[in-house]
Amino acid sequence: MKIVIVGTFPPFRGGISNFYQTLYEKLSYEHDVTAINFSLQYPNILFPGKSQYDNNLKSDINIERTINSIYPISWKKTANKIIELEPDLIIFKYWIPFLAPSFRSIIKHTKKKISVKSLVICDNIIPHENRPFDKLLTKSFFKYIDHFIVMSKSVEKDLLFLFPDAKYIYTPHPLYDIFGKSNNKDKSKRYLQIHENKVILFFGLIRPYKGLDLLIEASKTLKEKLNNFKILVVGDCYENPEPYSKMINKNGLNDIFDMRFEFVPNDKVNIYFSAADVIVLPYKSATQSGIVPVAYHFDKPVIVTNVGGLSEIVQEGKTGYVVYPEPNEIADGILKYYNNSDKINFVENIKSYKDNFTWNKFIEKIERIFIQ
Numbered sequence: 001m002k003i004v005i006v007g008t009f010p011p012f013r014g015g016i017s018n019f020y021q022t023l024y025e026k027l028s029y030e031h032d033v034t035a036i037n038f039s040l041q042y043p044n045i046l047f048p049g050k051s052q053y054d055n056n057l058k059s060d061i062n063i064e065r066t067i068n069s070i071y072p073i074s075w076k077k078t079a080n081k082i083i084e085l086e087p088d089l090i091i092f093k094y095w096i097p098f099l100a101p102s103f104r105s106i107i108k109h110t111k112k113k114i115s116v117k118s119l120v121i122c123d124n125i126i127p128h129e130n131r132p133f134d135k136l137l138t139k140s141f142f143k144y145i146d147h148f149i150v151m152s153k154s155v156e157k158d159l160l161f162l163f164p165d166a167k168y169i170y171t172p173h174p175l176y177d178i179f180g181k182s183n184n185k186d187k188s189k190r191y192l193q194i195h196e197n198k199v200i201l202f203f204g205l206i207r208p209y210k211g212l213d214l215l216i217e218a219s220k221t222l223k224e225k226l227n228n229f230k231i232l233v234v235g236d237c238y239e240n241p242e243p244y245s246k247m248i249n250k251n252g253l254n255d256i257f258d259m260r261f262e263f264v265p266n267d268k269v270n271i272y273f274s275a276a277d278v279i280v281l282p283y284k285s286a287t288q289s290g291i292v293p294v295a296y297h298f299d300k301p302v303i304v305t306n307v308g309g310l311s312e313i314v315q316e317g318k319t320g321y322v323v324y325p326e327p328n329e330i331a332d333g334i335l336k337y338y339n340n341s342d343k344i345n346f347v348e349n350i351k352s353y354k355d356n357f358t359w360n361k362f363i364e365k366i367e368r369i370f371i372q
Helices: 015-028 072-085 097-113 134-142 153-162 185-192 212-225 242-250 266-275 291-297 327-340 346-357 359-370
Strands: 002-007 032-040 063-068 089-094 117-122 147-150 168-170 198-203 229-234 257-260 278-281 302-305 320-323
Touching: 002 015, 002 072, 015 032, 015 089, 015 359, 032 072, 063 072, 072 097, 089 097, 097 134, 117 359, 134 153, 147 153, 147 359, 153 168, 168 359, 185 266, 198 266, 212 229, 212 242, 212 327, 229 266, 242 257, 266 291, 278 291, 278 327, 291 302, 291 346, 302 327, 320 327
Parallel strands: 002 032, 002 089, 032 063, 089 117, 117 147, 147 168, 198 229, 198 278, 229 257, 278 302, 302 320
Antiparallel strands: none
């Protein structure tokens, strides 16, 4: 099958780019795949982080960088490129309505000229931070799409709200395998200059909905009931980090927090996860998260809140714990993990459970839709 994947590839950085690159590589084993990337994804004024790029990312993919998200002429140029290729299938990944006009133009123009199937892999349909016209933009793009993949029941619900007759399949987010193997825990801690015995990790882009403030509140209880621990917060901050620092200072929590507001390149991710005992996702809202698959890749248990689809891929008391998005609940979940870590073999449970989330199974689902 000839496939075109339209979206975010290196040198753009982050989870979306990682997903696209892995999808390309896995599909390429059996199919003829072309990658079409953005030349401009977000204008700087709309991008809250330090940089959209990681120029150290290595990729062997031959990538066409033709899409400028704010330049409609580039959308038609991209469509013409796809028309020349005459693919059987075009795959998009969807996470933000800002990109809907460019994606809509590309698929609409392409389908006018050639017969081609289309698939959208849905991260978010209704964004975490809602804006006027989001649903309208999403619907204007989705009406040209033949099939969808949803990776959580929360996203499934949103899809059916907008398109009750949508053709879709549900399959969980596959595990990333691009971050290498686990390192020795003690060596990783020494590299990070962490001396405490217990390490709790909050990892990924920091935005209001991710609940870092809830974790800081929860840490007041942890400080009373847990000893010799460090909470390691790592990620590019997509907002002003000062309120978090003030919150920590005000409550006398500086000794238990290690705040690293920085992007972590792919070849360093394993160091942070190898140093940690447990990964905490204290989110206030979510659809799904790419952090849980990363944690499982490194055989690390997770504490997640019961928002969106986070709880769907956690086996309670086996691969982690599910809690309400409240400080006391988050603290109790972390304490429950440490109280049971000698009794429950979380690592073996995760090793067994994560077989459900392989890329081979994800690719098989795509092939089942389009290869009869």
